[in-house]
Amino acid sequence: MYQRIFKAFILIFALVITSGNATAQRKSKKNNAVETKDPINTTPKLVVGIVVDQMRYDYLTRFWNHYENGGFKRMVNEGFNCKNNHYNYAPTNTGPGHTSVYTGTTPATHGVISNNWYDKATGTSVYCASDDSYNSVGTTSDAGKMSPHRMQTTTITDELRLHTQMRGKTIAIAIKDRGAVLPGGHTANAAYWFDGNTAGNWITSTYYMNELPKWVADFNSEKSVAKYKKPWTTLKPINTYVESVMDNNAYEGLFKGETAPTFPHDFPKLWEENGSYDILKSSPYGNSLTTDFALAAVDGEGLGADAIPDFLAVSYSSTDYAGHKFGVDSKEIQDTYIQLDRDLARLFSALDKKVGVGEYTVFLSADHAANPVPAYLKDKKVLTTIFDRKVMLEELNEYVKFTYGTTDLIKNISNNQIFLDHDVVKNLDMNLKDVQENLAAEILGYKAIDHVYTAYQMWQNDYTRGIPHLIQNGYNEKRSGDVIYVQKPNTMSYSSTGSSHGSPYIYDTHTPLLFFGKGIKNGSTVARTEIPDIAATMAALLGISFPSGTTGKPIVEVLD
Template sequence: MKRIWGIFILLLVVFGPASAQTTTGKPKLIVGIVVDQMRQDYLYKYADRYSQDGFKRLMNDGFMMKNGHYNYIPTYTGPGHASVYTGTTPATHGIISNSWYVKSTGKSIYCAGDSTVTNVGGTPGNGQISPRNLLTTTITDELRFSSNKRSKVVGVAIKDRGASLPAGHLGDAYWFDSENGEFMTSSYYHAELPAWVTSFNSKKLADSYLEQTWETLYPISTYKQSIADDNEFEAPFIGKDSPTFPYNLSELRGTNGGPGLIASTPFGNSLTLDFAIAAIEGENLGKGNDTDFLAVSFSSPDYIGHRFGPTSVEVEDNYLRLDQEMAKLLSYLDKTIGQGQYLIFLTADHGVADVATYMESENVPAGNLNTSYITGQLKGYMAAQFGEGDWILNVSNEQVFLNEKLARDKDVDLDDIEEELARFLLRFRGIKEVYTGTTMKTSAFEEGRAHLLQNGFNHKASGNLLLILEPGWLTGGARGTSHGTGFTYDTHVPILFYGWNVKPGSSTRYATVTDIAPTLSMMLGIRLPNGATGQPIQEITN
């Protein structure tokens, strides 16, 4: 027996206690990180200058699904956040775009809009926000239900939809008010701001950041992963002749949205992290007997990416700086929650296309679709084929909404109109495929782009015609870029787990963002979100 005890003690001395990545029970805190507009390749593209303590720590010590994708169209911010946290697609959770046309009212609805609530803090115009348009539960809701609501859930982002949708129906959400530079919420969540939020706002950190000049973190000549800083493909800030460093933010804020300018700089990430840490401390997250959840969305990469595009020095600098923020967050969690006591997942709400005009300059097929011109052509064609009338009610999100009442009044078969217009639209350069709403409702597509489109199709809310553009094509202008398609540049995003009960490794197996919530459910031993269609990632749960 003495010999056995001696061997046991020797093993403890040599190998120490159980790995910090593997503990018993449940994690004290889950941190869900969504980086707005982060493509998977950004983890590799700038890796030679990432530190060992930020993204590389997550990749090396966590488990990464290298072939992670969105499995629906359209790939936008609202649907992306909703899909990650519900474990299902827009066809089920109902957030079919950032905003969408409502046939019954003839108006558009915002994905996180709620006219029944008012601002708490901030300004009235930014306060009518809640998750009421989300039709299913989220993993954060299920965590709250599993503990009889003892678990705390807090959503944080510059964008209101990036905070409210992840927080679910039962959590708290705070977002940045671009008008007064403070974090706010709505009466859906609180009657008044918690003291810790008021205290944070009193520091006026947004103003402090906007007194700085955004210069490259390293000498600009070392930014080898980007094209020349001065080019014709990027959109400069108002009041600045060229899209080039440096950016004097105190001078630019007056003509670029005031406090809201911070969202278009890496300092928006810094401010978001500052507030996230304040939320951990203010709500004592991870300090109770039940698992808490912090949902953080870094919105600034999206604003920067839209304006400058993925080949820009600005995007490269943003990710080098965000890597430092990740290292700061991990260090903070190590000290306050404890290594192995917290669980992180990192993903994105969508990717992004290259600037179409840049791709054309490199002889790669691409282009910008003139939707105003096509809408005019549609209206003229309808009048010629079916008689005068207000046939086209709305064209948005690459969908066409027809006047179904007018079709009934004129005794014209709606299916025939849809098929005729689908054939007409295919005449235009840049449009690859057109599907009718009737086809989406009556056919089951198991693969391909039609399958992705159907996963984003809502029988009540989606349009009569749904367009898929050619690869590399956008519905934008000559400068800047966008996203929303089912092509890999928009769908391929990080899916990375790190920390509690996560063994290091990676897989190239195809996975989807709708697998994230079911994976968390299995790890925590709680109920799946009630509309979940994704599957647990077995490489992580086994």
């Protein structure tokens, strides 16, 4: 009897052990499956960063029915659309915009406070990408004397290069030098920009190399850009462009030699009077030649050819030139975006073949948006304000001379900022804070001014919302001025034609943000996202270090 009980016990024990082993094996397989399904990072063969200069978010929706399936629609339908994306600082200009996209932070940290700014250390105006310590490559002019040395933090392109021990390549391309130099970061293999006029060549700086690679020299020598010396006609019948104002109106600028801002624009006839190849910059053809060169770079540099991720940074500058000349409601802008859509489709189709479908990741945004032409708004009974900067300066100088007995107190006024001579303030035994506040109070009384802030306010306060928050994010203690003023919305300050930008208002801050490709979910969000989030999101996707000054956060909804 005891033997039977003992055998039964042994049998039950064996069954328990077997069952436990089976359970453990199932758990082990499940854990292994989770690890395989949820890798720690995503490694596309190529990352493509696209910045469309002066693109408003509503260009996606206004022109949607004119777009084809391979460009903007492909990004939206297959990728992720952040519908409520904004710049979280001012001024909203090209240099700071490109820098903020790629550094994941704002001018307060990365230091690029505008395209040009007054340098307090030297007492001169400096350009965001200029650097006289380097020479031009590909031209005998000074157009190539550029570097990213004024940018104080690393970029997502830098971090990818460092993460791969410099084995991954970074190539940056734009018609504007700053649209290539700043996105390329400090470690780019190359940044190229377009030297127009009679040359029509792509050039660079000795910061990157001492001579052009063979593929660039060949591209320039082929003069393929010459095919764009043709009339600018609309891609589709102009009568279908009902999303824009009439073609002939008073709100658009003219090319030299034109008597009306109407299609077709006869580029061969206007060629020499408008700087030869420079005229292409203000048309869709500038975006097309940028795409041509970007595709040549993919081949020439072998981008995306192996498992080590490369980075192609492409900025489309012609949208900004066209916006400044014709305005955001013009048929020229509409046609520029319809033709850009085709260029994007051409780019993505080529990458499908060269890199592989699902093997590359793309983000697309803008360096700022733009306001409607104030003169147009005024005619539509929308409240606008005329700002005459010359009159303001005269009134301010009179105030300063009357109050302090000298105009030497002000060293510079630029980018809506007043720079004081601190030595004069000290020598006159004045309190700097008091002087700043007195000037602020004076300026606030001017009709076209809506807000004024002092450097002391920027130092002492931590603004978390509204206009002062945006101003503070754009304020760099080493580089910004003593008094910062903000004009009223829809202010006309430079011309009665064309659109501009730079303000903290929503028409300048609301830009598209699209993600597409490997590691990206399909969907959209209307939750607020901000420009510094782009670099943070890409760093999280790639599993690499965030740029050194990052203040943005990964957009978790985007990542697959």
